[in-house]
Structure formats: structure tokens, C-alpha cells
Amino acid sequence: MSIDSKIKEVKKCPVQYVLAIQEAMNAIQGKWKVHIIASLLFGPKRFSEIQKSVGRINPRMLSKELKELELNGIIKREIQNISPVVIEYSLTESGCKLKKVLDAMIDWGIEHRVISLKKLKHGK
Amino acid sequence: MSIDSKIKEVKKCPVQYVLAIQEAMNAIQGKWKVHIIASLLFGPKRFSEIQKSVGRINPRMLSKELKELELNGIIKREIQNISPVVIEYSLTESGCKLKKVLDAMIDWGIEHRVISLKKLKHGK
DNA sequence: CAGCATCCTCACCGATACTG
DNA sequence: CAGTATCGGTGAGGATGCTG
Numbered sequence: 001m002s003i004d005s006k007i008k009e010v011k012k013c014p015v016q017y018v019l020a021i022q023e024a025m026n027a028i029q030g031k032w033k034v035h036i037i038a039s040l041l042f043g044p045k046r047f048s049e050i051q052k053s054v055g056r057i058n059p060r061m062l063s064k065e066l067k068e069l070e071l072n073g074i075i076k077r078e079i080q081n082i083s084p085v086v087i088e089y090s091l092t093e094s095g096c097k098l099k100k101v102l103d104a105m106i107d108w109g110i111e112h113r114v115i116s117l118k119k120l121k122h123g124k
Numbered sequence: 125m126s127i128d129s130k131i132k133e134v135k136k137c138p139v140q141y142v143l144a145i146q147e148a149m150n151a152i153q154g155k156w157k158v159h160i161i162a163s164l165l166f167g168p169k170r171f172s173e174i175q176k177s178v179g180r181i182n183p184r185m186l187s188k189e190l191k192e193l194e195l196n197g198i199i200k201r202e203i204q205n206i207s208p209v210v211i212e213y214s215l216t217e218s219g220c221k222l223k224k225v226l227d228a229m230i231d232w233g234i235e236h237r238v239i240s241l242k243k244l245k246h247g248k
Numbered sequence: 249c250a251g252c253a254t255c256c257t258c259a260c261c262g263a264t265a266c267t268g
Numbered sequence: 269c270a271g272t273a274t275c276g277g278t279g280a281g282g283a284t285g286c287t288g
Contacts, residue, residue, distance in 0.1 A: 010230060014162055017226075018159055018162050019233075042138070047271070059271060059272085060263090060271085061262080063272075064261095087271095101229055105144070106131065106141065107131055109143075110144055111149060113128060113147060114127060185280095211250070250288095252286080253284105256283085258278105260278090262278105263277105266272090
């Protein structure tokens with residue numbers, strides 16, 4: 001079965017529907033996952049670079065989140081065999097495709113804020 | 125400024141980017157929010173109907189999640205003045221628009237699963 | 249029917265210090 | 269640089285029983 005028809009099928013069944021969503025939720029939930037993914041959308045980075053760009057995350061958390069993202073197939077960890085050794089993190093194919101999800105969330109987030117403000121003004 | 129240009133602007137700035145995403149994350153995070161929203165996408169429902177359709181959620185949790193969703197402007201709670209009194213929950217305008225986000229997550233979720241399985245087969 | 253009150257537990261997360 | 273080890277707080281969420 002093609003992916004497209006599979007998608008259509010899932011959208012009809014409430015149970016499958018929620019399961020597929022949770023697959024995506026898993027990928028981005030946790031306090032830092034979105035920050036890390038967003039950071040890597042701007043290009044591959046090393047551990048300390050991510051740490052800087054994310055801000056105020058401690059190494060234990062960063063290490064943990066990176067491991068989970070890697071296990072989930074969102075990012076990949078590569079050891080460059082140049083000297084000195086450099087370890088670089090980057091998004092996988094799946095990881096890159098998450099951008100569509102994040103973009104949909106941004107569109108909604110901004111629209112939602114606008115709608116909420118409008119209702120406040122009108123005293124609703 | 126129009127919403128569209130506001131969206132374009134936000135997507136350029138990493139900080140704004142993540143903030144807008146978290147606006148959306150807030151709306152759907154929690155163990156039951158997606159279930160509840162998905163349930164209400166099929167039409168307005170009463171407390172006990174939601175409870176049945178979601179399955180195994182206890183009333184305390186359902187009550188709490190519904191309150192949060194209402195406060196966030198995702199659902200509305202309406203008391204029908206017929207006798208006996210009926211209390212009905214339904215999605216707001218913003219709530220309905222969340223469907224786009226959920227659909228994007230489903231698309232990604234299914235594709236991601238397919239990609240992962242392929243890699244397993246090829247022994248990567 | 250549509251919730252609220254209470255108690256409890258465990259996973260999430262932070263701070264700090266240490267290592268190859 | 270790229271992490272690991274240890275300790276400790278807090279809050280999300282479960283179980284159960286009660287109420288207008």
C-alpha cells in the first residue's frame with residue numbers, strides 16, 4: 001500500500017489517528033527537544049555548540065535528549081575521523097521532515113494568539 | 125501587520141520560532157489532550173461521552189484537561205437550557221484549526237514509521 | 249450526570265561535581 | 269571537548285471516594 005493511501009486510511013480511524021500523532025509527539029516532547037531540533041535545522045552542530053545555542057541546558061539533559069532523539073531516528077551522531085576528533089550531530093531524513101510539523105505549529109500558534117487577542121478586545 | 129507576514133518574520137528568528145511552537149505544544153500536551161480534541165473533531169460531546177470515547181481516563185483528569193483546554197481557548201463549554209440540563213463541549217475556531225497541525229503530525233508519524241522499518245530491513 | 253477532594257507515586261528535570 | 273555520576277525537588281497523573 002502506498003504511503004498516501006495509508007495516511008488516508010489512518011485519518012478515518014480515531015484510534016490509529018491518535019497513535020500516529022503520538023508517534024510525532026514522542027519525537028518532540030521533553031523540555032528541550034524542539035530547541036535542539038530547531039538549532040540543528042540551521043545546520044549540523046557539535047555538542048558544545050548545541051549547548052550554547054539552546055541556552056541554560058545542562059550537559060546531563062542535553063546528553064539524555066540527544067540520545068533519545070538518536071534512538072528515535074531524528075538525529076544522527078557522527079565521529080569525524082580527523083584529528084582532533086570531532087563529534088557532530090545532524091538531522092536525519094525524518095528529522096528534516098519534522099520541519100513541516102513545526103511550521104504547521106508556528107502557523108497555528110501565531111493565528112491562535114491573534115484570535116485570542118481579538119476576543120479579549122471585544123470583551124468576550 | 126498581516127498574519128502571513130508575521131509568520132514569515134517569526135520563522136526567521138530562532139527564539140520566536142520556538143516560542144510560537146511552544147504555544148501550540150501547550151495546547152496539545154498532556155496525556156489526554158490529543159484524545160479529547162480528536163474526539164471532539166467528530167462533533168460536540170458531553171462529559172460522559174468524552175469519557176467513554178477516550179477510554180480509561182478518570183473524571184479528575186478529564187475535568188482538569190477540559191478546564192485547561194477551555195482556558196486556552198481550544199474548546200468551549202455550553203450549558204443547554206433544556207430540561208434536563210445538558211452540558212456540551214465543542215471545539216472553538218482555534219480548536220478546529222488545530223486539525224491542520226494534527227494532520228501534519230499524522231503524515232510525519234506514518235512516514236517516519238515507514239522509513240524506520242525500511243532501515244531495519246536493510247540492516248542499517 | 250458532571251464533577252471535586254484527598255492521597256500517593258514516580259518520571260522529569262535541575263545543580264553540581266567528576267572523567268577520559 | 270563530550271560527556272557520566274549522584275543527589276534531590278516538584279509536579280503530572282493515577283486511585284478512590286464523595287457531592288449537588
